[in-house]
Amino acid sequence: MAKVDRRILKTQEALKKAVIELMTEKNFDDITIQEIADRANVNRGTIYLHYQDKYDLLDQLIETLLREMCELDEWACQLEWTEALVPYFEFFEKNYLFFSTMLASKGAPEAFRARLLVAFMEGFKCEIDRDSDRNTDLNDDVMLQYAGTAYVGVIEWWIRNGMPYPPQAMAKQVGTLIGRSL
Amino acid sequence: MAKVDRRILKTQEALKKAVIELMTEKNFDDITIQEIADRANVNRGTIYLHYQDKYDLLDQLIETLLREMCELDEWACQLEWTEALVPYFEFFEKNYLFFSTMLASKGAPEAFRARLLVAFMEGFKCEIDRDSDRNTDLNDDVMLQYAGTAYVGVIEWWIRNGMPYPPQAMAKQVGTLIGRSL
DNA sequence: CGCAATTCGTTCATATCTCAACAAACCGCG
DNA sequence: CGCGGTTTGTTGAGATATGAACGAATTGCG
Numbered sequence: 274m275a276k277v278d279r280r281i282l283k284t285q286e287a288l289k290k291a292v293i294e295l296m297t298e299k300n301f302d303d304i305t306i307q308e309i310a311d312r313a314n315v316n317r318g319t320i321y322l323h324y325q326d327k328y329d330l331l332d333q334l335i336e337t338l339l340r341e342m343c344e345l346d347e348w349a350c351q352l353e354w355t356e357a358l359v360p361y362f363e364f365f366e367k368n369y370l371f372f373s374t375m376l377a378s379k380g381a382p383e384a385f386r387a388r389l390l391v392a393f394m395e396g397f398k399c400e401i402d403r404d405s406d407r408n409t410d411l412n413d414d415v416m417l418q419y420a421g422t423a424y425v426g427v428i429e430w431w432i433r434n435g436m437p438y439p440p441q442a443m444a445k446q447v448g449t450l451i452g453r454s455l
Numbered sequence: 456m457a458k459v460d461r462r463i464l465k466t467q468e469a470l471k472k473a474v475i476e477l478m479t480e481k482n483f484d485d486i487t488i489q490e491i492a493d494r495a496n497v498n499r500g501t502i503y504l505h506y507q508d509k510y511d512l513l514d515q516l517i518e519t520l521l522r523e524m525c526e527l528d529e530w531a532c533q534l535e536w537t538e539a540l541v542p543y544f545e546f547f548e549k550n551y552l553f554f555s556t557m558l559a560s561k562g563a564p565e566a567f568r569a570r571l572l573v574a575f576m577e578g579f580k581c582e583i584d585r586d587s588d589r590n591t592d593l594n595d596d597v598m599l600q601y602a603g604t605a606y607v608g609v610i611e612w613w614i615r616n617g618m619p620y621p622p623q624a625m626a627k628q629v630g631t632l633i634g635r636s637l
Numbered sequence: 638c639g640c641a642a643t644t645c646g647t648t649c650a651t652a653t654c655t656c657a658a659c660a661a662a663c664c665g666c667g
Numbered sequence: 668c669g670c671g672g673t674t675t676g677t678t679g680a681g682a683t684a685t686g687a688a689c690g691a692a693t694t695g696c697g
Contacts (some may be wrong), residue, residue: 279496317646318646499676503656503676
């Protein structure tokens, strides 16, 4: 893709960082456009050059994070599950602030869980075991829904409880379980 | 003074930060304008909108720091020495990276010590004890030179040796000594 | 409810920054 | 020395961000 002007990247990064920060301090709906602009050290009008409103900004912020996450495509049907999940849990850990906020706050982001789920199920698709016959009686969408919701549930629990186990341990256990489910 | 456009401040701060960082990694003379621009995430040409060359940038960087330091004018002839010096040593600590680089590197900043000295002596001027008669036989400039070089020397030692005592302890001791000298 | 204050979204003219290109100066090296 | 490659400083056209202003929501409160 055509390379983007450096100023655009700087502005958008500052804005997204500002939103994440502010979300840890107050409910998303209570955050004002002016506050975001101040925190990002950007003129208020500049926000409207990039986003419709603060909800659009939140949307694109989520989109960015999810895209980043999906680029951890080491799960290119290559590694074993227990290995492949490590970078993911490390990613969750690195973005702990964002995830915990998105999962805790109750304002806008009910949709966040759903988007996570879709992203995971998409990733799981090519992982279903078709070589053996242990899944002959199972429908794809059932298996995907099963493993997907389980994965999201575990992540949510892990984040909410302050990441009681290290990423590696989580990856190993969750990897085992997902492997059994697909 | 007329308020400065936000972009100017952002750019200049990024540039100064970049220089400080780079100076910890290599000799100032080996730093290239392009490197500074890259580190600051700024177009190379932009640098010339603000500075003549990298030496000018370093100059203004020093100027900025010294001005910042002088604005710690709690020593408005108000507090006792041992108290008044605390914010200064905290300032040195906060800018440890800069000071240690400026005092260690041997490229450009031989002049740095001299500038520090001048700044301190200027600040000492109004602090000379004229009320008692214990200084009647002493010249101002002698006392200033004496206390100033001593102060610079101690700071240099403290920074070079990795700040072996906390700022408060340093402020207390140096405060006592300067008080005796003026 | 009704008013005051805040926030929002938009507009405009202008300042600053960007990118690409250029010639000149500088550099290391055969 | 002389040559390629790098760095420098400058330029110009265009893109983006700024600040100030405005009326229209929205909010908080008596």
